[in-house]
Amino acid sequence: MIQIDALTKRYGRFTAVDNVTLNAEPGRVTGFLGPNGAGKSTTMRILVGLTDPSSGSAHLLGRHYSQLPNPGREVGVLLDASAQHGGRTGREILTLAARTMGLPKSRVAETLERVSLTEAEAGRRVRNYSLGMRQRLGIATALIGDPEVLILDEPANGLDPAGIRWMRDLLRGFADDGGTVLLSSHLLHEIEVIADDIVVIGNGRIVAQGTKQELLASGETYARAGDPTALGRALQRAGHTAEITTEGAVRSDADLATVGQVAFDAGLVLSELRAADGAGLEEMFLQLTAETQRDHLESPEGKAA
Amino acid sequence: MSTATIAPEPVDPGGRHPEASRRDRVVPAPIPFARLLDVELRKMFDTRSGFWLVASIGILAAVASAAVIIFTPGEQLSYEAFATAVGIPMAVILPMIAVLAVSSEWSQRTALTTFTLVPGRGRVIAAKGLLTVVLGAVSMLLALGVGALGNLLGTAIAGVDPVWGLTPAVLAQTVLAQVIGMLMGFTLGTLFRSSPTAIVGYFVYAMVLPTISNTLVMVNDWWRENGDWLDLNWTSTRLFDSGMTGEAWAQLGVTSLIWLIVPLLIGLRLTMRSEIK
The missing domain is CATH 3.30.70.100 (Alpha-Beta Plaits)
Incomplete structure (x- = not known):
């Protein structure tokens, strides 16, 4: 339900996304794996119309994102959990999203419960949130419109192991319900735990893609x-x-x-x-992205929020 | 790694869900403009800073009126004194509200969510622009109302008859002058999409440029003759006087075109096309 065709984005002489083609299918969790700066976020921003591509196309549910009449009801998006006004409460941020989408007020409380944010936490201003709480709020914003497609950029960043397991179950349930999930990560473990299909990107180019089993097999x-x-x-x-x-x-x-x-x-x-x-995804990831890695043979560290 | 591989795999390798794509979904109705107005209005008030910025309109109008009552001798009290006094804080706050309505989306990075939920950026900006103008007009009417109460109270305390003196036409012009200031702030917000830069830009426009213009009037003959057609600060300041001639209106129109309309069009184009990160 997500189709990206020969997508390219250049900034001057720098090519951030280089001829990327990928499909994410309903019922599957597709993991978008690559080191920092590999082009994951740029691809996702192009997908939701925040950045114009230099060439190529991206479609969701058969349409360009800008052609969706009320995108939040069809596509849930989390690009950066920290991109929120710190002076708003979590509940207020969800209320704004619900109102924009034209949803009943009751959905706010339901969705807060779904992402395990308590009443007290929802009443706090977001500047006092931990990264993990921001991620939950961001996922709530993506889920509140009951969408068919989820696009999540580094959603597991800042989540503790229990949080990552929670997200795996949540995304699993979403996909089993027929939803399409595209999530990115620069951490192998997260992708290995959560995704069914894996697309590995390095230096803007796709270096491997397939089911997790295919990529794992030696x-x-x-x-x-x-x-x-x-x-x-x-x-x-x-x-x-x-x-x-x-x-x-x-x-x-x-x-x-x-x-x-x-x-x-x-x-x-x-x-x-x-x-x-196989030697594991980690070995494959390091091999495939070795020439594009900033730090050779060092596993990528969590990037600063 | 090892726990991940040992953990049971919930989905079999070829496990596509054939029934999945057959989920019945109704294509939702488009987002009506009224809803955007509702959400954008809420966003102006729902932070502490936003709330106090708007609340300060009423507070400062009351403070300015009180200052007039305290410091002006009873026989000199007139509605004009109150209207002028409440206009001064408005001329600072209203453009700031206009700047922040646009630029905070970028400075606080909420644009990422806003324009993901509403890809038609023009509609969001139009909602913000409309609300800015309405808020400016309502605020000015409120401030002038506070000034009128101040006039009644002040003259009652001083034991003199209230002097009104300002015609409705001049009051309307006062509101227009403030709305022009707000549109300037709005324009700078779309041009720079950064709160500090746009705010500094506004003060350069409102404080530095008039000084330069006044200096030029003294030293440059051409500017003395033609500056009225180029200086929006000056042409909009004249709205506070009763003597607006046809030529003055024409000059206001020309300067607004140069300083407001053209930059606003450039700013809107940048806002529509810029990459949102």
């Missing part, structure tokens, strides 16, 4: 047998690599079916047979 097979050495030898005789892991399992470059067949032919009983874990 292409190797992991098998356990009663006699790992026998299985390893059988695999090597068949012309595949085989090594015994520290846990006493066998890891091979043969695919699942081949390993199963080799074990069967050798009369070995397998107690486990599956695709081997």
Whole structure:
């Protein structure tokens, strides 16, 4: 329900977004992963019409964002939880959003409850909010119109582990209800926990995309047998690599079916047979973005709010 | 990492939800302009600073009136003295309200939410502009009303008959002069989209430029002859007098075009097109 086609944004000679094409589908949580300054936020701002692209197009629900008659009722957006007037209370900020969208007043209290902000917290001015509370308020603003699509830029920033789990469940429920979710993060763990599909961006360019399983798979097979050495030898005789892991399992470059067949032919009983874990998204992320990383081989730190 | 991979995966790999896209949704009705007016009006009052800025209109009008009663000898009391006194704080506060109505969206970064909920930026700015003018006119009527009460009270205390003296036409001109000041603030807000810059810009316009103009009048013959067609401060100040001639109105029109309309159009264009971060 989000279609971005060959999107490019240049600032003078600097290309912030370089020919980005991606789809986010209903029922799925799509994670937009990349180091700081990779072009995630610019892409999202273009998506909601706050920035004009140099070329390419972005559509939501088949239309350009500016063609949505009352966008808050169809697309929930959180771009920067800190971009609020510090002198307004959380409840007031939600009330303004509800009024703009033409929603009944009762939705404000309902939505506050949905994001677990208490009455007392909602009555406080936002300048006294922690980043985590601002994120909850921002998510409330995105959710209050009961939208079909959610666009969230770094929504997990400032949330504690319980908060991240809460958001995962919330987004999971939203997607299971048929909603489309696009969320960005520069932290691998968040994306790994929350997303179904992952788009990795570096230096404005998409460097990898696919389902989480596809990106996690290493292409190797992991098998356990009663006699790992026998299985390893059988695999090597068949012309595949085989090594015994520290846990006493066998890891091979043969695919699942081949390993199963080799074990069967050798009369070995397998107690486990599956695709081997990849080096993890972290390794992939660091590899894919190595040339675009500011700090080589250092994991990205939380960016200043 | 390890906990994430061990945790049960809630969705199977190919788990698209076929029924998902069939959710029945009604395309919502467009946002009516009246609703934008309602929301933008609320935004002018719903912060402490905004509330006190608007409240200060009434407070300062009362303070100015009280000052006239205390410091003006009874026989010199007239409505003109009160109207002039309440006009001075208005000339400072009203343009600030106008500046902040626009620039605070950028300085406080609320523009990110505002223009996401209403992508038609022109409609939001139009709502702000309309409210600014209405608020300016209402504030001036309120201030002039406070001044009228001051006149009644002051003359009663002094034991003299109240002198009114100001014609409705001049009062209307006074309101117009204040609205021009507000539009100047509004224009600077759209041009700079930054509260400090626009406020400084307004004081340069209202305080520095008249001094330069007055100096030029003394040293430059051409400016003495033609400055009236170029100096909006001067042409709008004359609205406070009763002697507005046809030429004075023409000069007001020309200077408004140069100082208000053209910059406002440029400011609006920048506001429509600028990237919001």
